[in-house]
Amino acid sequence: MTDAELDFTIEGPIARATINRPHAMNAMKNGMWERLGDHLRSIEFNHEVRVVLITGAGDNFCAGGDVKEFSTTLGMADSERANHWMTSGDKGNQLFALIERIPQPVVARVRGMAAGGGLAMVAAADLAIASENSRFLAAQIRVGVIPDSALSYNLVRNIGPKRAKQIAYLGDIFGPAEALDFGLLNWVVPDADLDDRTEALLARIAALPQEALGRTKRAMNLAHRISVTDHLAQETIDIGAVVAHPDYAERVTAFMTRRG
Numbered sequence: 508m509t510d511a512e513l514d515f516t517i518e519g520p521i522a523r524a525t526i527n528r529p530h531a532m533n534a535m536k537n538g539m540w541e542r543l544g545d546h547l548r549s550i551e552f553n554h555e556v557r558v559v560l561i562t563g564a565g566d567n568f569c570a571g572g573d574v575k576e577f578s579t580t581l582g583m584a585d586s587e588r589a590n591h592w593m594t595s596g597d598k599g600n601q602l603f604a605l606i607e608r609i610p611q612p613v614v615a616r617v618r619g620m621a622a623g624g625g626l627a628m629v630a631a632a633d634l635a636i637a638s639e640n641s642r643f644l645a646a647q648i649r650v651g652v653i654p655d656s657a658l659s660y661n662l663v664r665n666i667g668p669k670r671a672k673q674i675a676y677l678g679d680i681f682g683p684a685e686a687l688d689f690g691l692l693n694w695v696v697p698d699a700d701l702d703d704r705t706e707a708l709l710a711r712i713a714a715l716p717q718e719a720l721g722r723t724k725r726a727m728n729l730a731h732r733i734s735v736t737d738h739l740a741q742e743t744i745d746i747g748a749v750v751a752h753p754d755y756a757e758r759v760t761a762f763m764t765r766r767g
Contacts, residue, residue: 513539514564515546520557520713522550522611529565532620534573540599540624540656547605547613557713557720559609560705561628562616571623571646596655603657606631607728610721612712616705618698622646627656630665630691633724634712636705638698641683643691648678664731666690716754 514525524543526533543561550556563569580588606613606628615621615629617637622644629635629643645662647654654662654675662671666689674681683695696704712720722745730738749755 510542512536513542513546515543517550517553517556520555521709522546522556522559524559524561525564526562526569527564529563529567531573532567532570533563533565533625534570535624536573537576537595538598540602544599544602544605547602547609550611551605551609554717556611557715557717558709559611559613560616560709561613561632562705563618563625565619567619568615568617568621568641569625569628570620571625571627574650577650599656603627603631603661610717610724612720612724614705614709614712616701617641617692618701620644624656624658627654627658627661630658630661631656634708635692636694636696636701636708637683637686637692638701639683639695640698641686641695642680643674643682643686644680645674645678648675662691716749716752716758718752718754719749722749 510527512526512528514523514527516523524546526535526539528534528536547559550559580591583591612633613631615632615635617629617635618641619638620642621629621637622642623646626643626645629637645654645658647658653659659671659675662674665671666674670689673679683692686692687695694704694708726738726742726745729741733741
């Protein structure tokens with residue numbers, strides 16, 4: 508699906524979302540968050556799509572929201588400005604609910620800056636791979652607002668409350684080594700290798716058993732929010748579903764054949 512500023516394509520089992528505003532460090536304009544969410548919703552029940560990539564065109568991942576748009580609300584009355592941004596937030600927040608909800612793993616490929624909402628997408632993604640030249644920033648505090656786009660939620664879940672507060676309170680730029688140590692990233696690779704390593708990861712995920720993978724994602728996303736008793740009850744249901752799926756018999760047979 509072609510969009511001058513937000514390209515979304517499906518290539519076999521891989522859906523690719525590319526933020527295409529390199530002249531603005533891929534800052535997202537109002538409405539782009541909602542459109543990206545719409546794209547993810549469109550593939551939620553598409554069983555041919557096995558994995559989703561979110562990335563940015565050019566030298567940066569995403570610098571968050573477009574600050575130029577922020578300034579256009581300065582002339583509004585306080586209540587009008589609040590209504591404007593609350594309405595915008597309600598529309599854009601669907602993206603982060605969908606990253607969590609869709610069964611397909613979402614991979615963030617990060618080159619250059621991931622700030623504000625860009626950092627939020629990295630934190631929300633199931634897996635994240637970044638270049639050695641990547642940089643990260645919770646920029647919201649710098650313009651007098653809170654971490655939005657589920658960033659406070661996902662940072663705490665990814666890296667724990669102390670480090671999450673450090674990032675959100677101070678608004679310091681940090682690099683890939685810190686992000687990897689924090690647990691925000693899975694892999695850091697040389698910039699020249701980033702694309703090839705990402706493609707290898709996407710191909711590996713696309714080859715995994717889809718039903719089992721989707722249920723594993725859901726179970727892990729819920730694990731911090733429900734009791735172990737509820738988790739175990741759902742686990743039993745999920746086991747029944749995956750062993751009834753054709754993937755199970757095919758893969759067990761293939762495994763035994765290799766052993767024999």
